[in-house]
Amino acid sequence: MTVPPSDFPPGDEPGQPPEPSGPVLFTPGAPAGPVPPGPQGELAAEWAGRLWRAVEAGDEYVALKTVRDALDAGLEPESVLLDVIGAVQHRVGVEWAADRMSVAAEHAATAISDRAVAALPPQENPEPRGRVTVACVDGEWHALPxxxxxxxxxxxxxxxDYxxxxxxxxxxxxxLHRTGSETVALSSSLPTRLPTAHAAITAxxxxxxxxxxxxxxxxPGGRYAxxxxxxAWAPDARAAADRLAEGIPLPAGGRPAGELPHLRDQEYTMVKRSSRELVRATFSGLEKRCPAMADYSEAQRERTAEDLAHIVDFLGAALYVxxxxLFTGFLGWTSDILAARGVPPASLLPGLDLLDEQLRDFPRTRNLLARGREAVEERC
Structure with a gap:
């Protein structure tokens, strides 16, 4: 597989699992980069603790007052954004993953964080640098980061231009044609959006x-980028701003990214096109192999179908890049999430076996499924 030339850091060899909770740029619940050392870092930690208590209580009034008070206490606006609001949003993601926060509470907390950003007073702008477009890729709903x-x-x-x-x-x-933006910054938290991200990058x-x-x-390390x-790729918001300040030129000749040679085997295309049928057939197979499903509630049946759809989506994303x-990391993360909710990770194995039976003519896909099974078994 050929990799286009770029200015990315070395390392991060393919095959290593992704880090869903690691420090990334635009991820829901992810930190926004290293906290500044010294008094500003200590002050930020103090105010992040106060904001967390307000967010956890669902008290928007106190949350908004907290970020304004943090500014009045001498915390720099950038630190309020990243080390207070961003740090709290990271904790929201951690609490949800550990099953200590419901989806509804997570959504409410994110809404408060979004309001907190909007409530910050405008700051005096330094000398203008240029114009940038910031957007989430198609299918990416996590816009706060x-x-x-x-x-x-x-x-x-x-x-x-946000x-x-x-x-x-x-x-x-x-x-872009209307505004003349010099650079585009694209955000995506879910690897299942990588094909659409590729289309956006090329466009x-x-x-x-x-x-x-x-x-x-x-x-990790922006290897899929x-x-x-x-x-360019940046691990956090501060690094992104620094990288933009250096300038990001187009490749020599201004040609967009080309095709990915490994996609010529059509495995990704076939799995993508048949994803709904794969989910339906796998669900039907599970009903036959797991008699306990006969007693599932409608909500449990819906959740099982959703989990199968996620597995197929991540399988497709792993094929794409x-x-x-990418696939083993997702299954490992899913196993941990299930375990936190009292569901044995081994419950994933029958579905993987059924997918393998349906995709027996696809060698790359079967290799992914086999390695995914190993990743789940390690957590059983």
């Missing part, structure tokens, strides 16, 4: 705009 990046860039003097969540590639390119480059990406979707041909670690 991209919003945090937007506000950091504005603090540093950039004019930012397009928000789930932006189709065609809608992303149109504003932006064809329009003459280099692309920087961030988020857990692009893997390299595969998809992005010009040709990385076993």
């Amino acid at each position: 991209a919003r945090l990046l937007t506000e950091v860039l504005r603090l540093r003097g950039w004019q930012v 397009l928000g969540a789930q932006v189709p590639s065609s809608h992303l390119v149109s504003p 932006c480059q064809a329009a003459g705009a280099p692309v920087m990406v961030g988020g857990a979707a692009f893997g 390299r595969v998809l041909g992005a010009q 040709d990385d076993v670690g």
Whole structure:
């Protein structure tokens, strides 16, 4: 597989599992980068603790007052955004994963965080640097981290066109011609969005705009960003702002990213096209192999179908970037989530076996399923 030239750091060999909870740029519940050392870091930690208590209690009034008080106490606006609001959002993700916070509570907490960003008073802008477009790739609904990046860039003097969540590639390119943005920053937290991210990267480059990406979707060290041909990747919002300040040129000749040679075997295309049928057939097979499913409630049946759909989606994403670690990392993470909710990870194995039976003519896919089974068995 050929990898386009870029300015990414070395290392991060394919095959290593992704890090869903690691420090990434635009991920829901992810930290926004290292906390500054010294008094500012200590002050940020103190105010993050106060904001967490307000968010945990669902008290929007106290939360908004907390971020304003943090500014009055001398905390820099960028630190309020990243080390207070961003740190609290990271903790929200951790609490949800550990089953100590419901989905409803997580959504309420995220809404409060979004309001907290909006409530920060405007700051005096430094000398203008240039124009950047920030957007989430099509299908990506987690917009808060991209919003945090937007506000950091504005603090540093950039004019930012913030397009928000789930932006189709065609809608992303149109504003570039109108605004003349020099760079596009794309956000994605879910690896299942990598094919659409690739389309967005290619479209932006064809329009003459280099692309920087961030988020857990692009893997540790941004290795999937390299595969998809992005010009730059950043591990957190501060690094993203620093990287933009250096300038991000298009590749020589201004050509957009090309095709991925491993996709010529059509395995990704076939799995993607048949995903609904795969889920239906696997669900039907589970009903025959697991008599206990006869007593499932409607909600349990829906959840089982959703889990199978996630497995097929991540299987497709791993095929798209040709990385076993993407699939095994997802199954390992899912096993841990299930265990935190009292569900044995071994419950995933029959579904993997049924998928393997249906996809016996696809060698790359079967290898992924076999390695995925190993990853689950290690946690049983």
